[in-house]
Each structure stands twice: as C-alpha cells, then as structure tokens.
Amino acid sequence: MDLPSFDGWTCPLPLQNYPTIVMGHGSGGKMMNDLIRHLFAAQFQNDFLEQLADATALDGLAEGQRLAISTDSFVVSPLFFPGGNIGELAVNGTVNDVAMSGARPLFLTTGFILEEGLPMDTLGEIVASMARACEAAGVSIVAGDTKVVNKGHGDGVYINTTGIGLIPADVHIAPNRARPGDAILVSGTMGDHGIAIMSVREGLQFETAIESDTAPLNGLVEAMLVVTREIHCLRDATRGGLAAVLNELATASGVGFEFEEERVPVRPAVQAACEMLGLDPLYIANEGKLVAIVDGEKAEAVLEAMRAHPLGREAAIIGKVVEEHPGMVVARTGIGGSRVVDLPAGELLPRIC
Amino acid sequence: MDLPSFDGWTCPLPLQNYPTIVMGHGSGGKMMNDLIRHLFAAQFQNDFLEQLADATALDGLAEGQRLAISTDSFVVSPLFFPGGNIGELAVNGTVNDVAMSGARPLFLTTGFILEEGLPMDTLGEIVASMARACEAAGVSIVAGDTKVVNKGHGDGVYINTTGIGLIPADVHIAPNRARPGDAILVSGTMGDHGIAIMSVREGLQFETAIESDTAPLNGLVEAMLVVTREIHCLRDATRGGLAAVLNELATASGVGFEFEEERVPVRPAVQAACEMLGLDPLYIANEGKLVAIVDGEKAEAVLEAMRAHPLGREAAIIGKVVEEHPGMVVARTGIGGSRVVDLPAGELLPRIC
Numbered sequence A, B: 001m002d003l004p005s006f007d008g009w010t011c012p013l014p015l016q017n018y019p020t021i022v023m024g025h026g027s028g029g030k031m032m033n034d035l036i037r038h039l040f041a042a043q044f045q046n047d048f049l050e051q052l053a054d055a056t057a058l059d060g061l062a063e064g065q066r067l068a069i070s071t072d073s074f075v076v077s078p079l080f081f082p083g084g085n086i087g088e089l090a091v092n093g094t095v096n097d098v099a100m101s102g103a104r105p106l107f108l109t110t111g112f113i114l115e116e117g118l119p120m121d122t123l124g125e126i127v128a129s130m131a132r133a134c135e136a137a138g139v140s141i142v143a144g145d146t147k148v149v150n151k152g153h154g155d156g157v158y159i160n161t162t163g164i165g166l167i168p169a170d171v172h173i174a175p176n177r178a179r180p181g182d183a184i185l186v187s188g189t190m191g192d193h194g195i196a197i198m199s200v201r202e203g204l205q206f207e208t209a210i211e212s213d214t215a216p217l218n219g220l221v222e223a224m225l226v227v228t229r230e231i232h233c234l235r236d237a238t239r240g241g242l243a244a245v246l247n248e249l250a251t252a253s254g255v256g257f258e259f260e261e262e263r264v265p266v267r268p269a270v271q272a273a274c275e276m277l278g279l280d281p282l283y284i285a286n287e288g289k290l291v292a293i294v295d296g297e298k299a300e301a302v303l304e305a306m307r308a309h310p311l312g313r314e315a316a317i318i319g320k321v322v323e324e325h326p327g328m329v330v331a332r333t334g335i336g337g338s339r340v341v342d343l344p345a346g347e348l349l350p351r352i353c
Helices: A030-043 A086-099 A120-137 A192-202 A218-227 A241-253 A268-277 A299-307 B030-043 B086-099 B120-137 B192-202 B218-227 B241-253 B268-277 B296-307
Strands: A056-058 A066-074 A104-115 A140-149 A157-167 A183-186 A231-236 A256-260 A290-294 A316-322 A329-332 A338-340 B056-058 B066-074 B104-115 B140-149 B157-167 B183-186 B231-236 B256-260 B290-294 B316-322 B329-332 B338-340
Touching: A030 A120, A030 A140, A056 A140, A066 A086, A066 B104, A066 B140, A066 B157, A086 A104, A086 A120, A086 A157, A086 A218, A086 A231, A104 A120, A104 A218, A104 B066, A104 B157, A120 A140, A120 A157, A140 B066, A140 B157, A157 B066, A157 B104, A157 B140, A157 B157, A183 A299, A192 A268, A218 A231, A218 A290, A218 A299, A231 A241, A241 A256, A241 A290, A241 A329, A290 A299, A299 A316, B030 B120, B030 B140, B056 B140, B066 B086, B086 B104, B086 B120, B086 B157, B086 B218, B086 B231, B104 B120, B104 B218, B120 B140, B120 B157, B183 B296, B192 B268, B218 B231, B218 B290, B218 B296, B231 B241, B241 B256, B241 B290, B241 B329, B290 B296, B296 B316
Parallel strands: A104 A140, A256 A329, B104 B140, B256 B329
Antiparallel strands: A056 B066, A066 A157, A066 B056, A104 A157, A183 A290, A183 A316, A231 A290, A256 A316, A329 A338, B066 B157, B104 B157, B183 B290, B183 B316, B231 B290, B256 B316, B329 B338
C-alpha cells in the first residue's frame, strides 16, 4: 500500500502529549483549540479560514452568478487504499460534484467525526493529503468542525465536505436536459475505484495493481466547456457506477439511452477482477470519471478536448440518447443482442466512499 | 422524555419493506433513491432540492454581498433528549453559527451517516423535526447526502449540516472586533442544554425538568441589528459554554474581559444540578444562547431589543471589555473577590451536540 508521504506537519508539543485522539479533542476547550490551530489550520491555511469565526465570510461574488452547492460524507473503509485515502477522496468527491453543475469550485468546508483512539499520525496524514488535494483542485477549505465519538462508535474518521462554486451565466447543465440525438460520453475507464477498494478489503491480489482513480474533474469540465456550452448533463459515476448515472439521467430527462457495451473503456485488470468476482463493471464505483450528455453535433469536438486533458485520455463516445423507451437504459452487446441496464437494487459494495 | 410528534410522513411501501436501515440504503441504487425521494425530499421539499443534481444551483445573489458559510457535525448521544433531538439541533446549530456573522441564513445542506439497523421510524422522526426546525428558522435544505455504516460503527445517526447566508454590506461582526469600553451581553440562562443532556444520560432526576434550549437565533440577531450596527462580536455559547466563548473573543481581540458572576442568568434547577455534580455553569454548553460584544453606548438599547424578543427575555449585560490583562477573562464574584475564568482544558461532557 502506497501511503501518502506525511510532510509539512510537525507535531507540536500539545498534540505530542496525545499520540491518539481522546474525547477531550472534541469538547470545545484547549485541546480542541490545539488540534484546530496546529493541525487543521496549519495545513489548510488561507485568509478565510484564519477568521476562526462561527461562520466564515466570503466575498467576491458577482451579480447574477449562480452558486453551486454540494455536500458529501465519506465513510470509506479502509481509510487508506491503493491510489489514495479518505482525505483526498473527500476533497475530490465534493470538487467533482460541484464541477458537475458546470461550476468552478472555489470553497470547501470540512467536518471531521473522529473516533477516540485514532492515531494522531493517521489523522495528520489524512489532513496533509486533503491539503494537497485542495491545492491540486484549486479550492480552499474555509470552515471546519471537529467532533470526537467514543471508541467503537466510529471507524477512525468520517469526513463531510461541502463545496461551493460559481456557475458561469451561460452554462445550464442539469439532469433533465438530455435530448434525443445527444451523445453519451465517458471520460475514461470504469470501475477502477471500486475494484481497488474491494481488492484491499477482501485481500485480493491481481497481476496488475488496480488503483483508485480519485481525481479532481473540474479542470476537465472547464476544458469541455471551452469547446461548447451545449453540454446538457454531467455526472461523476460514483456509487452505483455508470449504470446508476445513466438510469438517473434517463429518468430525469424522460428519454431513452442506448450504448454499445464494448465501447465502454474498462481496464483489463478490472475486467478480469469483475469476471472472477461475478461483478459487472457498469455497476462499479469510480471517483475520477464523468459521464457527459452532449449535443450530438458537438460530441466529436468535446471528445477531442477530453482526450487532450490528462484525466480524459481514454474518453469515449459510448452511445446516444433516443426517444424510444423513456427512462430505460439499453446496452447493445458485442454479439448483436441487447439488454436492459437497470438501476442497481441496493448494496454491491458498501463503504466505497 | 417528550418525543416530537411524527406526522407529515407516511411510510411508503418501498421503505416499509425495511423497518430498519440496511447497508443497501447507502449504496447509490434503488433503495437509496427510495430513501431520498420518499423521506428526505418529501420532508425538505423546495424547488432547489428538486434539482436532484450532484450540486444544487442557487441564484438571487446580489453584487458585493458577502456570503457566510459554516459547517457542523452532530453526534449527540442520546439522539432524543428533553427539549429536542439531534435533528433540530443540527438545523439550529448551523443556523446559529451562520447568524453569528450577522448573516441572514438562507440555505442548509445535510449529510447523514446512518448506522445499519437504525429503525426507519426513528430516522423519520428526526427528519420530520429537521423540516419543522427549517421552517421555524426560515431556511431551506438544498442539498444532501446519505451514507450507511455497518452496525457498531456509528451511533444511530450522525448529521452534518453546512449553512450559507448573506451578510448585509454594513455589518462587520468578527471575533477580533471587541474594544475596551464595549459591553458584554448574554441572551439568556446558561447551561440548560448541557444539563439536559447530562440528566438523561446519567439518569438524573431533578425537581424541575431541565430542557435543552435548542432554538434558532437568527431572528434575535436581526432584532439586535435593527438597533445598531455597532455589534462587534457575536457567538453562540455551545461546547465549552460561556467561559470558552469569552476566552476565544478576548484572545482574538487582544483585550481583557471582566464580568460579574451574579449577573450571569442561570436557572435555579441548573444551578442546583451544577452544585450537585460539582460543575460550573459557565462551562456548560448551550444551544440557543448567544454572547454579544456591543459598543458600550448602544448596550442598553440592544438589551431592550433582546428582551423584547421571545428568545432574549432573560438577556443581561454581564460585564465589559477592558484594556488590562489582554486575552484574560476575569469574573468578579459575589463576595467582592475575583477569579480568572480559563478556557476549559478538555472534556467536560462529550457528545453534547
């Protein structure tokens, strides 16, 4: 397992006295102050956060701009997995949700629920990788909260992040905007994150290491929006995978979706793992891949822009939006048949993010 | 224990099939969709939330206005306590944090971490009381997220709420704005919430029932700001109580605080409970009380406005800001002495909110 390097944080005396989280770190007193100042504020430093007020004041909003807001709690188990950890997942996940509205993500808040007994070094590594992920995505953590729960009542750390961003005036991306004739695009290979989590959780060994694809997608979205504003829907394919996203968009838009299964990019190692485990890669979670529904005439140009971006090199047009069978997603299979790709019923792999 | 009445939500068939939360409710498929649509969206209904997108688009922002943002996770144990439950606490707590910047709270997001096995009825009651609390505070829940963790890895339900609001252009409230000559005001009795939680947790019986004071303070703040914009600091006295708030403000502003202990309003039942338990009401958490640092010349007028508001009837001027002993809070005691009121060190009563 490739742990993130834990640099940039030197554990000061008040924290060194406590090598693990204790209940007092959540009780509003000196110990919590130390934790906030010496760990969180030190890592996430920015002028907004320095206000250390109950609420952080943000300025710089312009008339008529719309705000995008999204919230997500992260409970992934284990906390560290091939390709990432819960901290960068918490930053990238919310950055991506905000970006899926076409907004430029600007600010994050973060709420930690720490379990008594969590090693302070583990928390330090997680926080340091959150800070790096923020830098990579170009966002700032502007407010935070810390709670501590008794040993046995958490799972090390749960993280909530809430993100806000600004939507350009001429961008109108929404789940109900898919229209017959639109093209269905995916930004890369499907199923990497879910299989990476599963492999470490179940102790599976594959010939090729499968790593989580956790990444901030806001840069990719910006590159796509430069080509055209005729991007109708965007969604990152997390829990429930590609199948869930396509079903939700087809239902919201009242249209049918058709795609060719063999055009969906899947890494050979993920494909092999899925076959071994009896899973369908269409239902496996991703953390750095998006699905785009784009005006059919602009699809090739958007695809080109995606492939020119480091996070879209394996992008593909996989199908199209049709008038027939509204709310239904149909996959054309390699042997000329077709099957309905339904919304997953329930649990495939819990605690995935 | 006075449970909130659970009306307005009729459990539809797909949820009735599952009388408790199961892992599948968090896995991005049909079961989670049912939970979101039939419980959360049904209770929190508003046009913004109906977007059901990854991020919610908000409009109506005006040029030059500053945004206030605050986040808080709630892990209170037990989930139901005299005078409230975790749901209304989660709404009021974040409404209050936003209001403490002088902002008008507008929107909340909410992230649920549900423990497998949580009775669906319990979740229903909590969500219904969140909806009522939102209505009382005049805010809308515009985005949400649900995760489910394995039995034994949570405590029924943890709730994160993040709130945003708009700060009027001429309001400048910040922890570092206390000046010598300012008056220190509190909006009512101290310690009610903490003692209410402690009583139910420890099975204590008092002659008079002690209830949590959980309440939304944005209306009170608005009434105070009508009187004057010379309100320098505002803070709700939650974890760490009045003592923590005064210490944080004195430190941030680089001034000394002095107050008369007997002017601090404390309910006789809370006072008696504190004496019995060996606790100091200055350190006990509140969930519906604020501390205000106000220009000395405006203090009486602000006090009058507070007392005219239902949530400020027992407001009091308890002391003043001084140049001496910067960063230090001194209480004058009834018998003519004085003592330093320090920041609480760590845990007094964990899992209070």
